[in-house]
Amino acid sequence: MHIVIMGCGRVGAELAQTLERQGHTVAVIDRDPTAFRRLGSGFGGRRVTGIGFDQDTLREAGIEEAGAFAAVSSGDNSNIIAARVAREMFGTQHVAARIYDPRRAEVYQRLGIPTVATVRWTADQMLRRLLPSGSEPLWRDPSGAVQLAEVHTSPAWVGERVSKLQEEAGVRIAFLTRLGEAILPTSQTVLQEGDLVHVMMRCDEVARVEEVFTGGPES
Numbered sequence: 001m002h003i004v005i006m007g008c009g010r011v012g013a014e015l016a017q018t019l020e021r022q023g024h025t026v027a028v029i030d031r032d033p034t035a036f037r038r039l040g041s042g043f044g045g046r047r048v049t050g051i052g053f054d055q056d057t058l059r060e061a062g063i064e065e066a067g068a069f070a071a072v073s074s075g076d077n078s079n080i081i082a083a084r085v086a087r088e089m090f091g092t093q094h095v096a097a098r099i100y101d102p103r104r105a106e107v108y109q110r111l112g113i114p115t116v117a118t119v120r121w122t123a124d125q126m127l128r129r130l131l132p133s134g135s136e137p138l139w140r141d142p143s144g145a146v147q148l149a150e151v152h153t154s155p156a157w158v159g160e161r162v163s164k165l166q167e168e169a170g171v172r173i174a175f176l177t178r179l180g181e182a183i184l185p186t187s188q189t190v191l192q193e194g195d196l197v198h199v200m201m202r203c204d205e206v207a208r209v210e211e212v213f214t215g216g217p218e219s
Contacts, residue, residue, distance in 0.1 A: 009073070009074060
């Protein structure tokens, strides 16, 4: 897929490099040509100097053949305008905008523009690390019967195998986040201090699962 990114700050540069490593073609737009230094010499995509919501600039970046557009500049207004131009003028299928003001993000979501509310997301992530109790739902299936959640795990589980935790709780551990990286556990994976445990479970069994996770192994 060809992907256009508006904004070559730290987020835009990291996003561009990650997408290119995954085999996508990428074009990055920024009004400051010096910002492209963040991409590094190994970046093979397009570097387009200009305003991200200008139609000619977008065309130069390849928006007409792009399957996705990300607006991650430092300005909320610029991001949402660019996202709307990409979707409404060029028909780009997948569009997302970073928004700092959470109140604006809610408005733009209702307009059909997927947004990432940076301040709210960061605050939520910090709260989940500072107050690690219970579970935090991340996804629910349309029927509302099954959910993916990050469940706080007692330090008593550190050093135990993931398979034992699964067996005692009667759930499926979907993945772990360890030192910022997601890993898929095997039957031999051992829980380490600081691991974040993401669990697939029935919504009506949340209380029971939390009790097992916070109580420690039976033996």
